[in-house]
Amino acid sequence: MMQVYEEKHFNDMLEMLEQLVNMDSGSNDKDGVDRVGTFLREAYEQIGFVSEVHENDTYGNSISLRHQDAANPDILILAHMDTVFPSGTAKERPFTVRDGRAYGPGVIDMKGSQAMLFYTMKTLMEQQNAAYKHVEIVLNSDEEVGTVSSRALIEEKTKGKKAALVMEPARENGSIVSSRRGSGRYDLDIKGRSAHSGMNPERGINAIEELAHKIIDLQGLSDPENNLHVNVGMIEGGTSVNTIAPSAKASIDVRISTASQGETIDKEIQAIARKHAVDGTEITLTGGINRPPMEWSDEVQRLVDIIQAEAGKIGLNVQDTATGGGSDASFTAAMGVPTVDGLGPVGGKQHTSEEYLVVDSLMERMALFTNVLEQLSKE
Structure with a gap:
């Protein structure tokens, strides 16, 4: 050269x-x-x-x-x-x-x-x-x-x-x-109600169960053929193994290839957050697309x-x-x-x-x- x-x-x-x-x-x-x-x-x-x-x-x-x-x-x-x-x-x-x-x-x-x-x-x-x-x-x-x-x-x-x-x-x-690619970050915070898993489990509302449904739905939004990926990268929840989990959290990473994908995926994530799989849970979603x-x-x-x-x-x-x-x-x-x-x-x-x-x-x-x-x- x-x-x-x-x-x-x-x-x-x-x-x-x-x-x-x-x-x-x-x-x-x-x-x-x-x-x-x-x-x-x-x-x-x-x-x-x-x-x-x-x-x-x-x-x-x-x-x-x-x-x-x-x-x-x-x-x-x-x-x-x-x-x-x-x-x-x-x-x-x-x-x-x-x-x-x-x-x-x-x-x-x-x-x-x-x-x-x-x-x-x-x-x-x-x-x-x-x-x-x-x-x-x-x-x-x-x-x-x-x-x-x-x-x-x-x-x-x-x-x-x-x-x-x-x-x-x-x-x-x-x-x-x-x-x-553009990117987004979302945080999902779920509140349930604790109860002893052996003595009175019926009194509990399991936040981890709600989160499990959310994880499957969120991961299902990925569309690799169109270079769109949604990844639930971090989760936490519960207080002990013998307690119905009163809380659970997840952090979600989103990667998009076009601005229109960002608009669509944001609406889809919000729709998933509004849907309850477990009666009585409280669901809070924060975040959004932060890089076009x-x-x-x-x-x-x-x-x-x-x-x-x-x-x-x-x-x-x-x-x-x-x-x-x-x-x-x-x-x-x-x-x-x-x-x-x-x-x-x-x-x-x-x-x-x-x-x-x-x-x-x-x-x-x-x-x-x-x-x-x-x-x-x-x-």
Whole structure:
């Protein structure tokens, strides 16, 4: 493969990555996420970007950025700062590099993307390439827990944009992501009445029995041929083996491929919750579809074509793929803005102690992203 890009910032990028990985920033660690946010905000401000801090009392503060010379930027870039790892993880297994791979909490999901994105902007400015004036960046704080506090910010910043580029890591084979399934989470809470199972079982109302019927009905909603899945993933109930169960709970995961599936499945789940198999039970359903699907479209394919053409120019063969996992790309796509995800570096084993980043992919994907932004800014 012929590499036609500079490696001027390689060591600087690795140093930034090390600093980021060694800062804990689990979604529920507000102080840690804010520490990462302050670090990144100050770095961007040093190269002429103007930041706006969007404060939140529960989760970390999200940050929006645009260059001081930008006017009505029409390309949105999303990159989240939080990880899934608890405080103390960075101390237990700090950033390391072995055999061409970097390791550490959040190294690929997505602190590698943060370092790559910053040096993409710095490179564009050094090259006097005006593409940096066409972008607005959102660094959000709670993607790993469903983007509960930053979704409104993302949707607001999506308005008026011609494209959204999401910096989740590339797949392990280097593919970018052109569609994602949407998702939902529901919780079912059932109340019955306790009674001794030997002395007076007739006085009891068995919440577990009600839940058993619900599980069968819910699982039956899955339609694998149409890429729709409903999974009752967690259950609990009862107080002792010789007591009629007075309570039972279940948590349900839903994966959808189209917005219409989401509307239909929500109604079907609510209908199941309203139906009583055991007289006298009280049933409470909470939750809903919380991530719309990122659906493929002709406009998305056009973005993919641009990315693949630019990849070919620097000797990369980049494929696109669909995936079942969720990301913030769902929110921009649902607003009708063509969106492509997986534009970060290459790596894998996210959310595990073996999470890794292919070090050489940092420069490759930075070069690709730089060229893609240049092409999009000309249109």
